[in-house]
Amino acid sequence: MESSSSTSSRCDVEEEPELRSRSHRDSETKNKVIISKMKIWLVVFPLIFAEIGVVYSSIKDDAFDCEDVNIVTRKEWRARNPMRVRKIHTPLNHVIISHTVTAFCFTLEQCTRDVQFIQDMHLDDRGWWDIAYNFLVGGDGNVYEGRGWFHTGSHAVNYNTISLGISFIGNFNNDKPNEAMLNATLNLIKCGVRKGYFSPTREIHGHRDVACTESPGNHLYAVIRNWEFYKGGRLPDYYCRKLPMPEANKDIVNE
Numbered sequence: 662m663e664s665s666s667s668t669s670s671r672c673d674v675e676e677e678p679e680l681r682s683r684s685h686r687d688s689e690t691k692n693k694v695i696i697s698k699m700k701i702w703l704v705v706f707p708l709i710f711a712e713i714g715v716v717y718s719s720i721k722d723d724a725f726d727c728e729d730v731n732i733v734t735r736k737e738w739r740a741r742n743p744m745r746v747r748k749i750h751t752p753l754n755h756v757i758i759s760h761t762v763t764a765f766c767f768t769l770e771q772c773t774r775d776v777q778f779i780q781d782m783h784l785d786d787r788g789w790w791d792i793a794y795n796f797l798v799g800g801d802g803n804v805y806e807g808r809g810w811f812h813t814g815s816h817a818v819n820y821n822t823i824s825l826g827i828s829f830i831g832n833f834n835n836d837k838p839n840e841a842m843l844n845a846t847l848n849l850i851k852c853g854v855r856k857g858y859f860s861p862t863r864e865i866h867g868h869r870d871v872a873c874t875e876s877p878g879n880h881l882y883a884v885i886r887n888w889e890f891y892k893g894g895r896l897p898d899y900y901c902r903k904l905p906m907p908e909a910n911k912d913i914v915n916e
Contacts, residue, residue, distance in 0.1 A: 724810055727852035730845055732796075733805045738773045740806075741780060743791035745912070747813045747822075752860040755824035756850055757817050758885050759868035760877040765800050765831035772799030775830050776807075789815045790912040794828040796849060802841030804849050805830075810858045815912050817871045819898035824866075825853070833878025843884060850890075864892040873901030 725732040761779055766772040776799075780792040787793075793815040794807040807828075808814050816826030827846055829838055853859040865888055868876035877885070885891055 724856070725806070727849060729848040730852060731803050732849075733769070733773070733803050735806050735809075738776050738805055740777075740792070741784065743808075743812075744784065745790045746808070747790075747912070749811060749813045749822065749825075751810070751858045753823060753825055753858065754860045754863055755820060756859065756863055756865045757820060757824045757826050757868055757871060758846070758865065758877045758881065759794070759816060759826060759828045760833045760881060761797065761828050761830050762832045762876070763830060765836045767800050769799075769801055769803060772797075772801050772803060772805065772830060775799070776805045783815070791815070794826045796825070796827045797830055798827060798842045798846050798849075799830050800839060800842060802839075802845050804845050810853065810856075813912075817868065818900040820871050820896070824871075825859070829877060829881055831878075833881035834875060835880075836878070837880045838884060847888070863890055865890050866892060866896065870894060871896050871899060873899075 725734060761775070763775055763779065766775050776792070776797055779797070783789045783792050791812075792807045795809060795812075795814045795816075796807055797805040799805060807826075810825070813821050814824075814826040815821060816828065817824060827849070829842060829846075831838075850859065850863065850865070854861055854863065865885060867882045867885060868874055869882065870893060886893060
């Protein structure tokens, strides 16, 4: 009996190193599998995000790829982030031309400072979500992205959700728009039609056609009245009441 027990004990002792060795090998195999999977993901993840970046970049570039128009993007003029945004439904049938009633700008540097100033005023003093206009046009012939093609503006009560607002930088009761500004605006509108943001039958209006204001100034209004697709006269929802006092984070959309 002792011999049997002793033999059994010796067998158990002899098997332990083998069991430990097998367990060690299994653990090493699992670790290798985990490391291999991690390496695969380290390779795949950057590729996935790179692909997303390419798609996003393509969409962004396509939106601002307009023939004969140089659009200075928000990033390029160092815009502040909007408080909120509201998507606009395209295609739109109304283009509303206004002026900013600020100094006329002649260079990229001057116009950039003016656009930054206007955004600060609209965010901080007016309490709106962002700079009011969808686009601004400088005396340098550049178009500056405001809220852009895809978000509602805050430029015309009762028409913000169904129009795109383009504002000329300057006071055009005093200043006269130059050819570079006018051509840039017309080409921007044509680009919007080609990309489906405007309907082919779009109507161009002055700000004074939708609200009780002198905007876009007499000199500019006299020019746009001769544009193709201009539609003059007061529109049905013409607004002629004093705007309410600004409230924090409240945008002007409709009354």
